[in-house]
Amino acid sequence: MPDNSKSLMIQTTDLTKRFGRFTAVDKLNLSIEKGEIFGFLGANGAGKTTAIRMLCGLLKPTSGTAVVADCDITHQSEQLKTRIGYMSQRFALYEDLTVKENVLFYSGIYQVETSRALSVAEELLSEMGIDLGSKALTSSLPLGFKQRLALTCSLLHDPRLLFLDEPTSGVDPQARRAFWNVINRLAEKGKTVIVTTHFMDEAEYCHRVVIMQEGKAIALGEPAVLKNEHSVPNMQQLFLKLVS
Amino acid sequence: MQDIIQVRDIMHQYGDKTALEKISLQVSQGEIHGLIGPDSAGKTTLMRILCGLLNIQSGTVSVFDLDVSKKFKEIRSRLGYMPQRFSLYQDLSVEENLLFFARLFSVTVQERNQRLPELYAFSRLEQFKSRRAGALSGGMKQKLALSCALVHRPELLILDEPTYGVDPVSRQEFWQMLKSIQKGGTSILVSTPYMDEAELCDRVTLIYNGKVLASDTPTKIKANWNKVVFRVTSPEMKELEPELVKIIEIESCQRFGNELHLVLQADEAASIINQLETRFDEYMPMLEQIQPGMEDIYLSYMQAVQHKEPSHAG
Amino acid sequence: MKSNRIPAIMLKEANHILRDPRTLLIVVLMPIVQLIMFGYAMNMEIRNLRMAVFDYSHTPTSRELVNDFSASGKFQVSYPNLPEDSINQLFFSRKYEAVLLIPKGFAEELNRLKKTDVQLLIDASDPNAATLIRSYCTSVIGRYNQLEKYSPIDVRTNILYNPDMRSAYFFVPGLIAMILVMVSALLTSIAITREKELGTLEQILVSPIRSHEIVIGKVLPYIILALLDALFILTVGMTLFGVPFRGSFPLFLGFTLLYVLAALSLGLLVSTVAQTQQVAMMMALTMTMLPTIMLSGFIFPIASMPKLLQLFTYIVPAKYYLQIIRGIMLKGNNLTQLLQPMLALIIMTVVMLAVAVKRFSLRLK
Structure with a gap:
């Protein structure tokens, strides 16, 4: 890999998306470094989902540019997709498949060798006590297991960048903390993690966050610094203070 | 104070x-x-039992001092229930x-004509009166x-995860509505998966795997907890974290972005912190x-329960 | 890079099918129920029609004609002792389906002029039955004319391919056409919209997969399923109802595959429009079942439809498929004789598939 600006994983320049007359994302400028856990916070309709979809190559921007994992999102979305992993809030697993069938399916989609995929899965699932050989269908697993399985499926192809959409809403605190420990380890190994959420306690796990409102970034920085600046005890208070 | 709901040994x-x-x-x-x-x-199951939607298998439940298994019809006409989702x-x-x-609740026309404007006023839904419910935003739907659960002026409101998936601003507004309902004299039982909402309640019951972990006012629950939390920051976090994880006196060491949170036994905390400060001086921990x-x-509490009965891990 | 993502999708889809008892039930139970319904309940032959005869001729000649009616086995003849103006009463009381009036001068006129008239009154409150009764009567009288050499024109009707007018001969091909279009269009559209609803489609779309890979991978298992279903109906039809198979079997398979492709493209098209399984199901059903039953020539002859509806039948794939398989099964048609409907099916498939793949965008709206 040439040049040294490569410590940046995401760089957006005036990234904008309009749907008709409605501007969902308005001139977003962000630089996210390799190894960062970065949070997109905002209410519904604030533009975070649209922003993420553009960064994943699912939506074309109306104007502006973004380079994600060394790919231009407008022209290199195919290549971009091989470098990112995506885990959605609804844990987009096939509930009528077994754990192993889900893993094999995603390894097929991402063209990962079966043996490699299974060993990645083994490593990520064993500590949760999930047995890959189990005949049980995914629908019968507790929420925390499903969440871990969804994470596993999005990591099979060893992406440089991982998108998490409200990854731990509703799961028990133990599963949640275990999940974030995995995420922390991934970040230490150099993976960049982007989190979108409107649950402010998830925001506490991020290195840096951006708070969006009406398509614009209204605050950007480390949670602790932002909390200090506005002298509030937690992210929830900060958010309510900034948004209202 | 009188108990409006009494649940005893429900299985x-x-x-x-x-x-x-139990x-x-x-x-x-x-x-x-x-x-x-x-x-x-087990939150939803419990609420359904309280409304008489599920049969009681064992134990006793009374609402308004009436036995739910016998008088559920009368109870239902006096309570408002908002199901999950x-x-x-x-x-x-x-x-x-x-x-x-x-x-549905046979509210008389006069009463209805008086009630609806009140409900519109406090839900601020008046301007959306003719909009289809399906076209409302998540917060407005809730x-x-x-409002629908309040139409018949219930004495007790049972709300099952009303703020699930609702954004923070709408959540705050929703809780403000609950406070004003409470001022009107209505008792409220509300379930939530979000721990931070505990602070907004007068009293809370923490429930896990069908068991009660604790039940009291948030302040007392915190005061009765025999542990303390310390925040650690350090310029050498990467080196410090694995060292701290190894120390068995630290009950939990959790990374939150750029900081670590340590949970310690309250009576040992002072000495442990002293030790840590000297031992890891080179990392300049705060x-x-x-x-x-x-x-x-x-x-x-959840981990304590798991320790008592080593549970199913798979 | 050569793509191997199709098998991944296929395998998963096959698992979905095998795990979902409802799908299997639709695929297996529906043909059985329909075969029984059409085979036993919807019998197009009528026997024991009650016919009242008013014979004012009272001659051996007239009795001979009446005898021919009862001898045909279709009619139960009786002579009600009533005045002629009470015929309406007969129909109102539903005692008779038909009334035969033989005028006074019947035998004389027939002897003199070699031709005469009789009057036949039919209760057409059930038009299908009425049509059948008329054709039975025409054939009885025709035979009578022929035997007695009365008629100046000798009408010889020769019914080809299905000489006994057996219903099974037409409903088995019709059922194959209908069930294939339902299985293919309905199940594929549901399979895709289900992923939309669950959010799994979004999960796949963020991967480097291409839209044709998703489409092909999802559709292939249903092709196999539909073909198996076609063979199943065919076997039951042949063994239970004695439907003949006069043409080439490979040809039948080839055309069935083509028809299934057309139906699948329709299903895909539906799934690009519908956002929920419910909508997809409604759309697929109205777009397949109704036209296939009403407008394909399955039950109602296209030639007897109003012009506007006839135009509409040109876009019903089942119309062409029915021409083809009736041709193969009953007439033993070969490929060259079926080129025209084949071309029509190919054009429809290509157009629908092109639109569907184009609409099945890899990016979200």
């Missing part, structure tokens, strides 16, 4: 799955009582939904569902005691 099983294991709790007249626990903790008619307008529930969150407390 409930679905097939061979135990949803509730649960007891009391909700006092006029309070907002939070039922706090993650998905599948959005349960209104998406293809009816806001007003049609409200009118439907008014008729406000409408709440240690500072912080208020525990409800999640910290829930987690530690």
